[in-house]
Amino acid sequence: MEELEKLIIYKQYVEMTYYMLNIVLKFPEKEMFSLVQDIKLVTYEGLKDIIYAQKEYNKKSRIAYLNQLDANLKTLKVFIRIAHKKKYINSKNYLAWSKKIANLSNLMAGWIRACLVA
DSSP: OOHHHHOHHHHHHHHHHHHHHHHHTTSOGGGTTTHHHHHHHHHHHHHHHHHHHHHOOSHHHHHHHHHHHHHHHHHHHHHHHHHHHTTSSOHHHHHHHHHHHHHHHHHHHHHHHHHHHO
């Protein structure tokens, strides 16, 4: 198994990505090239940040990628809050998606702490 696939944060992020792809199918067509596109872009950028952080040996550079991941997760949180307020997603989906993001944020914070200690 590849090193990346051993990372819990990577596995959970990929699960969240699949979840996102299923949920955005429910959005109105008028949002497909705006909010949906932004959600997908931010989600994919976060995935790339995890991959780059895992490949990086320099701690400062790794932390920089993890900070970018943090910004992407916070941005994603805002986008799903907008989607919920606009009633593109229901409360159940909003809570589930928010929980996935919170779990990823906790894993990311732990990874940053590990980089600072080591």
